[in-house]
Amino acid sequence: MKKTMLATLTIVTALAMAGCGTANTANTSPQTDEGTSKIKVYTTLYPLEYAAKRIAGEYADVANIVPAGVEPHDFEPTAKDMVALSSADLFIYNGSGFEAWVDNAVKGMDKNKTTVVNTTEGLSLLEAAGGHDHDHGHEGEAAEAGHDDHKEGSGAQGHGEHKEGSEAQGHEEHKQDAAAATGSTEEHAHEHEHDHGGTDPHVWLDPTMLKAQAEKIKSALVEKDKAHAEAYEKNYQQLAADLDQLDKDFADMVSKSSKKEFMVAHSAFAYLAKRYGLEQVAISGIDPADEPSPSEMKELVEHVKEHNISYVLFETLASPKVAEVIAKEAGVQTGTLNPLEGLTEEEAKAGKDYLSIMKDNLEMLRAALK
Template identity: 40%
Template sequence: MKRRRILTGLTLAISLLLAGCGGGQKSAVAEDKINITTSFYPLYDFAVKVGGAHVNVINLVPAGVEPHDWTPKGRDIKNISDSQLFLYQGAGFEGWVDDFLKSLKDSKVKPVVASTGVELLKAGEETHDHDHGKDEHGKDEHSHTGEAGKDTDPHAWLSPKNAKKMSENIKNALVEADPAHKSDYEANYSAYAAKLDALDKQYKDSLSGLPKKEIAVSHQAFAYLCHDYGLTQMAIMGLSPDAEPTAQDMKKMREYIGEHGIKYIFFEELVSDKLAKTLAKDAKVETLVLNPLEGLTEEQVKQGKDYISVMEENLKNLTKALQ
């Protein structure tokens, strides 16, 4: 996260002047719908599912692009400014947002922090449900709900429970922005929430009886998933997938793999798999995909994949690795 590039107010001002001159975002606002701009893929999918026929959703980060270091171009900023709602994760995920929001003038857009009300974890920690969320001193290991500090882990969407809360926040924002279609938004949300509840149950039923509880991952993105289902992650890199691991980090990972009898190292599709495959070869184990759902590849978009289908694929690979 520390390496994330932050747009300065000056850069944003220049970008606003250049609005419409690029950005690679093909979508545009629609005249006859509620326009929603989202900062990255999961929020796009949740907004599409909850908004249904009444919304036009523009996702800022293009397919195949990893969002941690992405920053908006002129057309992206214009799309946000021309929308009714701007959905972003918060919790420190989008490094450019604070400066952008300060630069907003004379825009009708309402910013919505999707992670509001989610119990945020500290970076580098996952407390399991059976630990009751307490450390050895009996104190709550979570940051306070809705308070995101520099040490907050923003990857909250990888918990289906949190995805449900985030979808509810989107529903509430849509009801406020477009009360005429309140009943439709509530019905869409209820249907989608039921699917997320089913996904949560599927994870619990599938993972609870497996012999292993430790996973080796390339990117420290899975604390919320580990928290919900009693797992522990060991990551090659930190919260940002482009962080550079040291020789000591690699040594610790090899030791972890050996100590816990791990047979697979998980990598993700939107960043280089070189380190994961090098370590896997060195440790004589194999690799599998565990998708942090920060974005989809162009091929996944063509195949009609979405949050739930990718999370189901993640579950299959977790089940295989934890045998």
């Protein structure tokens, strides 16, 4: 509560200060080759920054408000950040409760200057899963018509039907037993689910969902800068083609894999699992800071052994400690599955981007699903 109040006070103070500085920043806007000022775009999440840069090209300055190497779940904007946001032409955020500070920030923005884009508005979102949960490929409905077309004939439907039977019932009984033994952990997980508005925000890990977010970004750029609408449309189409190919590559890989279940550090991969008919077993809930109790740790180790899971997958911006302990106890390997909530400083310096990291994720899953 104190942290939230402090963040709110910082935002209000910064926005009050920003009124004096906005005019000066407008006079120093970079110029395009045509001599006109570039529009300023701020994003709250790396995949949105990637999409915005791809679409905007040379006609906008795009920056992510969360620095490289910072876990976005823990991010709170500084007064300097808020002054920068007050000069934005476009402010693009993920929505679905992911950025807890955004609501207060948006309230203080000058809507005549800054267009605010909630990129998950209107999308079909999944419910947030707690820790030590099983996210099935059949949960929820497709975010867009046709998203599941490629799964017909690939075995995804049969996989979903099987899970709706005895396996799904067993999973539910298993979760009820764990909840009874670890009431405080379950309550803590629900607190974090509430922070996310009860929905899973990690939509960008389904390439088709990021494509839908990118289309919203394109539309906002066109509305703000009609002079370059043709360029924005062309760039969007190129990005959409890349995402369509990535989607096809994942579908092809999964169709040739013998397993459909993978274990991850926190439940960031429900949209990816849903898209390709996979099952995510998560050590922690939506927030990677949530940790399982000792009894849950024991159950996870047993689950790895019983289900012949060969990898326990952790991520880049959160501690791998728990995943490493489970892997060691179960006698299996560890690997990295990147939720792309942000780039590490090393990834940024190496020129990694959304596409290259998602291809790395594809290869890691290929190994884990053998």
